[in-house]
Amino acid sequence: MTCGDLRPTHVGQKVTLSGWVHRSRNLGAMVFVDVRDRYGITQVMFDPRFSPDSIYKGAKELGHEYVIRVEGEVVLRESPNHKIPTGLIEIQAHSMEVLSEACVPPFAIADDTIDVHEDLRLRYRYLDMRRGDIVPTLIMRHKAMQVVRSALTEEEFIEVSTPVLSKSTPEGSRDYLVPSRVHHEHFYALPQSPQMFKQILMVGGLDKYFQIVSCCRDEDLRSDRQPEFHQIDMEMSFATQEGLFPIVEDLIRRIFHECRAVDLAPPFRRMSHRECIERYGTDKPDLRFEMEIVDATDLAKETSSALLNEAVSSGGVVRGLNVKGGARLSRKEIEAYQQVVVQFGFKGIAWMKRQDEGLQGGIAKYIGCNEQPRWIERFEMEVGDCLMILAGEKSRLLKALDQLRRRLGKDFDLIDPSRYEPLWVTDFPLFMWNEEEGRMESETHPFTSPHLDDLDLLDSNPIGVRSMGYDFVINGYEIGSGSQRIHDRGLQKKIFSVLGLTEEEIANRFGFFVEALKFGTPPHLGIALGLDRLIMILIGTENVKDVIAFPKNHWAQDLMTGAPSEVYEAQLKELGVTVGESTVGQN
């Protein structure tokens, strides 16, 4: 029997409850104690008429967060509490045992409306767990993981544990390293992802793999990043996107159904990377609201605005967003949005409103009367709308408009928080140009397959080659990323040569992995879905710490355990490792 179970149907039953003293009220003649466990709160009444004197007296002395066990009879409450499921009954205590006393906690447990500094909450994570949403979130997270495992098991995917002690590779982010005691001057690396291992499993003939796995990246943290994160990692052989996407879609559908009772309807939308960037300025658009980016470069040429003209003549573009109902913004309010775009190098936002009289304000004065209808038509402006326009270099401009669009979506309340808009973004570029090093780089890794329609561009226009890489996006967040991999050795060589890699560099950087691909590699593809991010979306938080049992703080510290911490000199000696200024100090 738990503290969340009892209802009026139990009246008359003798029960035993255990839990924490959540609140207690000493009314003199009797003592009321709210007993709490993971499942709920039940009121217990200590009344000298029904319980031995010692019990009644003991109840008076209970402190907050004492752990007790109570036996008694379920009775109807005189004054019901309709806010909690057990609020119609209470326990008339016959006996009570203190299982464990408690010191006064550093913050109140019973009142979780009080704002407690995050550092204190992290240090006493176990007390914070007794309040608020951490435990319900962990339960939802468990449920999501169970759904993933059931769904993928039904599809004959096999969960395989890949090593924690892995090999450091120069690709990707910074590795966490682990010195080897047996082989001094040698290090393991914690896995940034099981990418190579899962592809190796495909080479080994296990055609459907998955794993819910902890990965580590030693990067500087943000509110949505932790040094260790969790992904739902998948790979399958002898398949293409048409085989993988429905499996992932069903997985996501089931997670949302089980965890949030939200019914998504696969197949999900798909959009090419190119189209996505053009329409939303980003490869992870929030599709819960419209407001697409519209091009007006051609119209801009016809205006008398020097600013727009100059931008166009120097090779830039002019694009904008129609802010529905934006005409109610004051000039000052519009100018406040400039702070969103200045970080991208834009001095300001050009704007105009459609009023009953036509386009007004801002740059309207540069637009001839004859031209106005074309602008209105292009942006589908109605009376009361406001156009916001940027002019300049295309890629910066798109990034800025993406940010502006997200901000406007919030400010104009265009986003229904109960809505979920999943999207596949496909056909990512295969290469990107590394300006600094003056060479071509893989957008993800060199094992991503080029789009088969673009093979003839590999020599003539590599930067224009699309890949078979894809992202999975929900509500403006990237949830997952993956690709069809190259399984043909000839094509793999071609890609290496476009990247300008020598045999030696290939061996150094990808060594054993390239060797493995030589022995008969099946066509295969995969994806990694971010579990933490998925749970964040399910519960609607922007703080990744909310979805992890024992998170690190902004400086990668566990404030509860004190990790990282100093260790004994003897431990380091065994590892053949020296730290600190000792080498300098010797001089």
Add this chain to the structure above:
Amino acid sequence: MTCGDLRPTHVGQKVTLSGWVHRSRNLGAMVFVDVRDRYGITQVMFDPRFSPDSIYKGAKELGHEYVIRVEGEVVLRESPNHKIPTGLIEIQAHSMEVLSEACVPPFAIADDTIDVHEDLRLRYRYLDMRRGDIVPTLIMRHKAMQVVRSALTEEEFIEVSTPVLSKSTPEGSRDYLVPSRVHHEHFYALPQSPQMFKQILMVGGLDKYFQIVSCCRDEDLRSDRQPEFHQIDMEMSFATQEGLFPIVEDLIRRIFHECRAVDLAPPFRRMSHRECIERYGTDKPDLRFEMEIVDATDLAKETSSALLNEAVSSGGVVRGLNVKGGARLSRKEIEAYQQVVVQFGFKGIAWMKRQDEGLQGGIAKYIGCNEQPRWIERFEMEVGDCLMILAGEKSRLLKALDQLRRRLGKDFDLIDPSRYEPLWVTDFPLFMWNEEEGRMESETHPFTSPHLDDLDLLDSNPIGVRSMGYDFVINGYEIGSGSQRIHDRGLQKKIFSVLGLTEEEIANRFGFFVEALKFGTPPHLGIALGLDRLIMILIGTENVKDVIAFPKNHWAQDLMTGAPSEVYEAQLKELGVTVGESTVGQN
């Protein structure tokens, strides 16, 4: 459609199969190719009468382990192969595509009877996966994990991921350390177990936790040990053994049922640690065969054997095993068993046989005729049995008899490999005496609860105090270990004082954890089951590498990836770490 699917019912169907070229035979007029995938092998026939000439010619040139896709019609085979499920049919190929060529593998895939050196198999793990039992084992392992998760989820246990980047603690085995880049001279440790985190979850109010988790210990390896291992970790609040054991038993029952179709029948046997040691000389007895240790110290006094008499008079014991049917052993064969006991400091085994004429051979001559019946009765000797006896210090003697018993069990074929004998060993000692440091130590950790019946011995005879710790054993292997934890602060203080720990030592060694226990700790207990060992028992191997996808070798190296490996100086610099002789070299 997979290479394991097709049966005579499919005859006439057009199918597409993909897989690896397992074997091929060129008969001139036609070519037969066995195509293999995870699910099975199917024979494909290339005959110029049914397939275009180019396809037929292409088939001739297929090398081993090429990856191909074949389309064709299912037909009955003229000469069926009854050894494989698809052996009644074959595919008459209409078309064929080479998806990926393959270099000649370093060892044959199709013939897995050839002995390949383990190093080579580990280096080319992905090729070894295409032969033999690795993939079926990984599939069984997945099945076992799924059973665990389903069973525990049904019992409202919540799977919670605990940190990989944890805190180094001086307890237990050697830690793997991870230098912190953000906090130089500080280190994370990889978890040896999530012990403290799971107890903290109980303090936080999550009353039922589990996790299938990778743990790491930097110890020298044996054939049944890896630097990283996997455990099924559990903890629950407001419960005792009577609550936990049935849950674990049902878990184990379901795993054996699902993975091996073996039906174990809970409740499992229980035996106290004390009884276990007396009867089998070990806390992890193999109960698949009898042959218990029997005491004959009293009888030994009555013999004229100087050896036995001396052992007894110097405080030792005399105990032995009745080897059923052992009388057929020659003196030489019996003496060969001495090598089992010499490592424990015994010079030899005393023995005698029961023949038709009575006790004969070995020490029989020291036993008077009147005494013989007592020996025969004590050891329940029948004609044809052989008694093996050791005399000396009890604890060494019991260890030696355990080893001798295991060896005899094998040699006399007493062990039915299809039989599983689970056992709970309870009431482990709470303390042990550290001879070197001259002080009392916890048998496991100082948070294990003493047996409540033995509390009054804590002062008078601490070494005699039983704990509420328990092991779970199957067939002579420890599968799991756990205990009821202390939740009472007074009792916890008492234990610390018996251990002679000062407040400062307590803070240094257990710091945050002891603090957490102050704020209202519920009664709780838990267990950790070794997943790797469990799978080893399920498939009947002694080599832990057989049950892990990517194992390390004896020197903690991953021969496939080359981990651990050298890293760039720049990486170490960022971490503030120096390796090797550089500090010495500066002088």
